[in-house]
Amino acid sequence: MEEKGKENSIAAMAACYQKFDPAAYLQYNYTPPRADFTRKDSIVPWKLACLHRAFTEGDVSGELLVDIGSGPTFYQVMSGCEVFNKLILTDFLEINRQELRRWLQDEGGCSLDWTPYLEHVCKLEGRRSSAWPEKATRLRQVVSDILPVDVHCSQPVAPDSLPSTGADCLVSCFCLESVSPDLPAFTRALGHIGKLLRPGGHLMLIGALGESYYFGGPGVRIPVVPLNEAQVCESLRETGYTLIRLEVYTLPQDMRVGVDDVTGVFFAKFCGLGSCG
Numbered sequence: 095m096e097e098k099g100k101e102n103s104i105a106a107m108a109a110c111y112q113k114f115d116p117a118a119y120l121q122y123n124y125t126p127p128r129a130d131f132t133r134k135d136s137i138v139p140w141k142l143a144c145l146h147r148a149f150t151e152g153d154v155s156g157e158l159l160v161d162i163g164s165g166p167t168f169y170q171v172m173s174g175c176e177v178f179n180k181l182i183l184t185d186f187l188e189i190n191r192q193e194l195r196r197w198l199q200d201e202g203g204c205s206l207d208w209t210p211y212l213e214h215v216c217k218l219e220g221r222r223s224s225a226w227p228e229k230a231t232r233l234r235q236v237v238s239d240i241l242p243v244d245v246h247c248s249q250p251v252a253p254d255s256l257p258s259t260g261a262d263c264l265v266s267c268f269c270l271e272s273v274s275p276d277l278p279a280f281t282r283a284l285g286h287i288g289k290l291l292r293p294g295g296h297l298m299l300i301g302a303l304g305e306s307y308y309f310g311g312p313g314v315r316i317p318v319v320p321l322n323e324a325q326v327c328e329s330l331r332e333t334g335y336t337l338i339r340l341e342v343y344t345l346p347q348d349m350r351v352g353v354d355d356v357t358g359v360f361f362a363k364f365c366g367l368g369s370c371g
């Protein structure tokens with residue numbers, strides 16, 4: 095696609111996000127049935143289990159974890175916040191960065207109660223679920239910044255906002271495929287964020303399979319580039335990542351609630367350029 099065409103399709107995607115509604119988005123995806131902690135086959139417990147295992151199996155370490163495209167959610171860093179002493183959250187929209195700030199400042203007015211998530215991750219860690227306030231304190235302590243990000247820029251975050259050596263680990267959930275007009279744009283975005291990672295660092299990626307749209311609020315239909323597992327792995331291989339593990343969740347019928355046409359979710363753990371370690 096010509097340069098002008100690429101710019102136009104990315105600008106059109108950015109325009110879709112101007113009506114994104116964090117509260118509605120959280121309601122659609124982060125409440126039952128998709129976030130039902132009493133059900134083994136609910137999506138959110140599956141994602142939290144993947145993240146817990148990936149962060150605690152011994153090969154992931156360092157100082158700095160960066161979450162790319164945090165949206166208005168924290169679940170994706172509730173395991174990583176125990177491993178890293180510094181955590182940077184990022185999002186494209188100020189409205190999402192505000193939502194993150196509201197919870198971090200613990201001043202009330204948040205759109206979602208994260209307590210059941212904190213309790214569940216405590217249990218995954220072998221702790222009592224009543225230890226959730228300590229986990230909330232830990233998460234609030236390690237978050238050092240909430241930055242604007244644009245994965246379509248060759249430099250997705252402001253220069254000097256990360257150490258020159260890069261992040262030790264990146265996590266990104268449901269972002270790249272939801273902001274890329276097509277597969278080449280998805281692959282380019284992957285390359286852009288890969289430059290934020292130190293050699294041998296790790297990338298944890300959660301994304302939607304077979305999704306062509308989702309609702310980011312009432313009537314806010316946002317296009318998504320439909321991906322299958324092979325395309326995800328090919329894009330990551332092209333970008334120089336080494337696959338450590340790929341896990342796939344297929345949505346049961348009652349998890350298809352009309353807010354998107356996603357058929358599956360993938361969790362992928364990768365190691366960046368250079369030796370894994």
Ligand SMILES: Nc1ncnc2c1ncn2[C@@H]1O[C@@H](CSCCNC[C@@H]2Cc3ccc([N+](=O)[O-])cc3CN2)[C@@H](O)[C@H]1O
Pocket residue numbers: 108111114123128137138162163164165166185186187190243244245246268269272273302305308354356359
């Ligand atoms: N250029 C950009 N660079 C970086 N971030 C950007 C950019 N543009 C927008 N953003 C930022 O990226 C966005 C991230 S939210 C994207 C939602 N992804 C789709 C949605 C998610 C979801 C969740 C759960 C489940 N499930 O089955 O449980 C399924 C699904 C599938 N549907 C948003 O925060 C925006 O602010």
